[in-house]
Amino acid sequence: MKKILFPTDFSETATNAFVHALELAKIVKGELILLHSFELHLVDNVFYPENYKETFDTLELSKFEQFKDELPKLRAIADEQNLSHINMTHCLMHGNLLHNIEESIETDKIDFVVMGTSGATGWKEMFVGTNTGEVITAVNVPILSVPVDAKFEKIETIGFTTRFREKDKSALKQVISIAKKTNAKVKCLYVKTKETDNTEATFADWKNHFKNDPVSFFILPSEDVKETILDFIRFQGIDVLAMITYKRNFFEALFSSSLSQKMSYNCNIPILVLHE
Template sequence: MKKILFPTDFSEVANNAFVHALEFAKVVHAELVLLHTFELPVYDNQFFPENYAVIYDSLELSQFDAFKDEIPKLRAIAEEHHLDKIKMTHRLMDGDLLSNIRKSIKEDKIDFVIMGTSGATGWEAFFVGTNTGSVITEIDIPMLCVPLEAKFKKIKTIGFTTRFRTKDKKALKTVLDIAKKTNAKVKCLYVKTSSSDVSKETIEKWEAEFMQEPIEFFVITSDAVKETILDFILYKEIDVLTMLTYKRGFFEGIFKPSLTKKMAANFEIPILAIPID
């Protein structure tokens, strides 16, 4: 059985993403590993009185109590959506989020990560901050990022962006596998810029190779890549957009408030980020 890691801080953003995680677990026949991390202050007991250690221990205990209190709320969300049969385990870990995600992926043999995103505030740093891309660029498994505005609905159309590189095919096959399980179609987009070097023959080979699959290919000529992708999401009614991690620059743009309000308003669907070799 596959395993999905779901990091949560029990916020509204996380609880919204939890519904997506439950539904995705149902589709791919996976169990959920719920991860909550916290950071305690670092101290050296050589320089602090004994009662400080007691306070430190009480802080750790309070984190455990808060965690314990939140679990039934998540169970209630699962029951409300008739997904309470999904197997769930729980991890409470001290330390920074990224390190704990990496640790859990390794120890729990995780196949996917699903996480909520609150847009250009907390998550701008998560994608483009001092951790240089954090989870998106530093894990080697697919990650589904769910904006608060993205309420769960049945997946009918999955968008897939590509540069028609050979190594993109493995990611596309992963997406097609998910699409078949949800009876969805895949719409594959290539934005052909003035500096693009993909030949017409390459595109035709891809179309021939995937002819029997539930997929359509779209080639749009434009130097406004981000805007073109956002228009594609809107007009092709994309429910989930797949991005490959070499497109990290897209994440930098999408979460910066410099984009127009119109673009930000249209960006209300989950992103499935897939790493490629």
């Protein structure tokens, strides 16, 4: 059974992402591990170090009580979505969020991470200086990153960007596997620039390799890769965009202020981040 890690701070952003986590668990026949990570900042007291443990225990108990109070709300959401059958376990961890996520991925053998991102420029925030951005570049499992305004709808079309490298095929196979489980189709985009080093033979090889899968290929000539990707999402009815983490600065450029504003107005969708 697939294991999906869902870090939450019980905010509106996280609660919205929780619905997507439930639906992903349904699609891949998985279970959820709900992680609440917290840090306690104690004031140094050079005279009474023996009070540290008592103070820490009190604050930790307070966090535990908050965690315990929030869980029924998530259960209620699962009931509303008719997904109460999804198995959920809970984990409360003290310390740095990224460290705790990495530890859970290793200890619990996590297959996916689902996280929310907030704000009108949510896509940019996913990759620039936020918890979600740090996780995306640090962990080695697929991450579904969900903007706060991306309400879940049935996944009918998954977009996939590629540079037609041989190692991109395994990532596309992951996407196709998910698509088949939800009867979705995959639309694969390659933006062909003047500096492209791919040949017609490469394109033909890919089409032949995936000829029996629900995938279609779009080879679009353009010198503006970022704008072409965003237009592709908008005009091809993409519900989820799957991308491979080439380099973080590519994502930072892709979601610059003007483009992320366009995205938030027109194509506020989740991104499934895959790793090389």
